[in-house]
Amino acid sequence: MAAPSSTATNGSGNDSSIDITAQCLCKKHSFTATVPLASLPLKATACHCDSCRYNTGALYSADAGWPGDPAAVRESGLSVYYFSDNINVLFCGRCGSTMFFEEKEHGKVETSYAVFTGALPNVELPGGGPLVAIEHHMFLDDTRDGGASPWLRNTDYDVKNGCYKAARRWHGRRFKSDEILEGDDWPSLKDLSVMTDGAAAQTHASDSQELSDITIPVKCRCGGVHVELLASVARKEFSRMQRDQLPRFVDPDNNKSLASFDVCDSCRTVSGLDIFHWTFFWLKHIRFPQNAASSSGPEFPVSTAALKKAVLQDKEARDPRLGALEMYESSPDVQRYFCGGCSAVVFYAVDDLANQVDVALGLLRAPPVGKNTSDGSDVHGGARAEHLLSWKFGGTMAWQQDVQGGWRDGLVKIVTDDVTAWRDKRGLAKNWRVRNDEKAAVEGAKSG
Numbered sequence: 048m049a050a051p052s053s054t055a056t057n058g059s060g061n062d063s064s065i066d067i068t069a070q071c072l073c074k075k076h077s078f079t080a081t082v083p084l085a086s087l088p089l090k091a092t093a094c095h096c097d098s099c100r101y102n103t104g105a106l107y108s109a110d111a112g113w114p115g116d117p118a119a120v121r122e123s124g125l126s127v128y129y130f131s132d133n134i135n136v137l138f139c140g141r142c143g144s145t146m147f148f149e150e151k152e153h154g155k156v157e158t159s160y161a162v163f164t165g166a167l168p169n170v171e172l173p174g175g176g177p178l179v180a181i182e183h184h185m186f187l188d189d190t191r192d193g194g195a196s197p198w199l200r201n202t203d204y205d206v207k208n209g210c211y212k213a214a215r216r217w218h219g220r221r222f223k224s225d226e227i228l229e230g231d232d233w234p235s236l237k238d239l240s241v242m243t244d245g246a247a248a249q250t251h252a253s254d255s256q257e258l259s260d261i262t263i264p265v266k267c268r269c270g271g272v273h274v275e276l277l278a279s280v281a282r283k284e285f286s287r288m289q290r291d292q293l294p295r296f297v298d299p300d301n302n303k304s305l306a307s308f309d310v311c312d313s314c315r316t317v318s319g320l321d322i323f324h325w326t327f328f329w330l331k332h333i334r335f336p337q338n339a340a341s342s343s344g345p346e347f348p349v350s351t352a353a354l355k356k357a358v359l360q361d362k363e364a365r366d367p368r369l370g371a372l373e374m375y376e377s378s379p380d381v382q383r384y385f386c387g388g389c390s391a392v393v394f395y396a397v398d399d400l401a402n403q404v405d406v407a408l409g410l411l412r413a414p415p416v417g418k419n420t421s422d423g424s425d426v427h428g429g430a431r432a433e434h435l436l437s438w439k440f441g442g443t444m445a446w447q448q449d450v451q452g453g454w455r456d457g458l459v460k461i462v463t464d465d466v467t468a469w470r471d472k473r474g475l476a477k478n479w480r481v482r483n484d485e486k487a488a489v490e491g492a493k494s495g
């Protein structure tokens with residue numbers, strides 16, 4: 048029999064269920080479900096396919112069956128993006144928060160709803176343990192480099208022993224494709240090092256003519272947002288600057304932009320994913336695509352104030368190349384840009400940093416190692432674009448204080464341990480941000 052599904056208490060007087068609320072960033076949309084504690088954690092599946100990455104701006108999607116009333120979701124007025132024949136993505140049209148997959152199974156009349164795990168609260172469960180356990184990771188092949196999967200290997204949960212355990216990984220759809228053996232790295236470290244060697248060669252060629260041509264398309268799933276990052280132009284400019292004059296996001300060792308792990312509550316809520324990844328660019332190193340249809344007109348706005356103004360323009364006056372780019376101010380000095388067509392997170396901007404934006408890493412379609420300019424096809428050189436960015440593998444995650452006191456604290460700990468172990472197994476050097484964290488920890492220990 049099913050466990051009691053109300054908030055009634057059991058014989059010993061303890062609550063036997065919990066209310067969980069999924070809410071968008073602007074709080075316009077809020078859904079509450081009462082869930083028996085015995086049924087937790089919610090079972091989730093993560094998808095690493097290109098479509099999910101481009102639809103969210105995160106490196107993957109993760110969703111769990113929504114235990115609440117389906118009618119409340121159906122009648123909520125959430126915006127709808129037609130994802131595939133039988134799947135819609137539901138998101139808040141005002142703030143862009145990605146909230147539900149709506150699925151109509153073939154041959155069935157009823158629709159079912161799966162909630163994006165990032166929309167769920169960071170509650171602390173009475174018995175400990177996570178609110179969500181990711182049991183499966185699927186469509187790893189799409190990432191080419193593994194994407195976020197190397198550090199999301201132990202996201203399932205062993206309730207009996209109270210610890211995280213290995214999730215199952217699949218090349219394609221779960222149960223319908225080959226499974227990756229639990230102990231195996233995918234891709235193999237050897238295959239990954241081929242990519243790294245290619246990257247090393249590019250680093251040495253930093254002044255060559257070739258490198259000056261590398262641009263990275265940034266494009267959402269629906270195509271409503273499409274810009275390009277002038278990766279090599281930026282790197283060349285940074286390489287000529289005094290080290291102490293570099294922007295904080297530039298790696299002084301190689302002049303690449305930081306690729307970060309971010310667990311801030313707002314980034315989680317707006318993307319729908321528990322761990323988000325950003326990279327960072329000066330606005331002057333972002334341009335509209337240079338094809339015939341879009342190469343006329345002014346440059347991409349070079350300040351956050353100009354970008355905000357451009358996006359808020361009346362329809363008639365607005366630059367059509369901005370496409371479906373929309374903006375939500377999550378606080379008076381913060382602008383969060385998203386695609387109004389498919390809900391993908393695009394940029395984060397803050398008034399204090401007038402010339403730069405955070406760029407949603409999941410939207411990058413970096414050309415493969417050895418290729419200079421993307422030909423506009425969907426072929427990319429790895430979801431992480433590791434050859435073009437400086438990844439912070441290890442140390443602390445941005446806004447880690449936000450997860451404290453809730454179930455995500457455990458998730459962040461296990462992911463940090465796993466990414467650190469994987470970095471060391473690959474023999475990768477710690478990037479400057481990781482070294483700074485370690486220095487700060489040593490100094491903190493001394494002064495404490």
Ligand SMILES: [Zn+2]
Pocket residue numbers: 071072073074075076139140141142143144
């Ligand atoms: Zn909202």
Ligand SMILES: [Zn+2]
Pocket residue numbers: 094095096097098099100108186
């Ligand atoms: Zn997918």
Ligand SMILES: [Zn+2]
Pocket residue numbers: 267268269270271272371386387388389390391
């Ligand atoms: Zn879009």
